[in-house]
Amino acid sequence: MFELQKVGSISSSDLFPGGLGWFMDFVSGRHRRLHKLFGEVDTFLNHIIDDHLKNPEEKTNQDRPDIVDSLLNTMHKEEQDESFKLTIDHLKGIIQNIYLAGVDTSAITMIWAMAELVRNPRVMKKAQEEIRTYIRVKQNERIDEEDVDKLQYLKLVIKETLRLHPAAPLLLPRETMSQIKIQGYNIPLKTFLVVNTWSIGRDPKHWEDPEEFIPERFIDSPVDYKGQSFEMLPFGSGRRMCPGMASAIATIELGVLNLLYYFDWRLPEEGKYMDMEEDGNITVVKKVPLELLPTLYH
């Protein structure tokens, strides 16, 4: 999947629409690689679906159905709307979307959040104090989604992480549907437009100390990540903005909450500088993998 994401990023055909781009992609072997990768991904998706068909949720130890179980159930329900029937191909498309657009991006954001927290002990301490004051988990119980609502500072930490480290820093490309004028620039019809949300989130015109990790900057601020505040757009904006935003936020908040509730974290070598260099293309990851030592707290 990750290889597909890499090969599927901006191609010559995007930059030179028409014959030239297609020819360049053909000569560079990109078409062949994509074709091969699609075959591999299709086999992988068939495995996932077969596994679920062989082991329906009621026959496994799972305590709740996963999304593939739910989609298979919908598919098999007789009362499906005649005008739109969910098929195995739709199901494959949805699973692929979740893998390509959802798993990587959410994991990347959690890694950046943990990196920033360890680099900023003041913020880590404040976040853990809040969590350990408001959350009490009894034995054999789990932290659940409702617990997150009690944690205002944790939410600010995630917001600040999304400002500084939007997982998809260039959003998805757009093409203008007519000639437009923006801030004095004439943009012709059918122009390929890329929005750099990474630099928007660090623009000193809008952010004080933009490179600093300061979750408190969002206290009493109307600026949010939901596509309405153009000072930060980690999930994009408009009708093609990220449809997985709510699921991503729930996953990230709950994930980081679990990490901070159960463990204390430190660098393997105390006091060592943490390299925050970035790497990637469609998604931007931490170039030097994050290595932290956990100590069990609860």
Ligand code: HEM
């Ligand atoms: C931190 C996590 C995530 C980030 C930062 C993120 C970010 C984005 C961004 C920037 C876009 C392009 C929006 C635009 O150009 O206006 C996008 C599109 C998309 N995202 Fe996410 N995303 C995340 C998680 C997820 C999850 C969990 C899912 C699914 C479960 C998901 C599914 C999608 C899909 C399907 C699109 C394409 C929408 C379209 O083209 O109409 N994303 N995401």
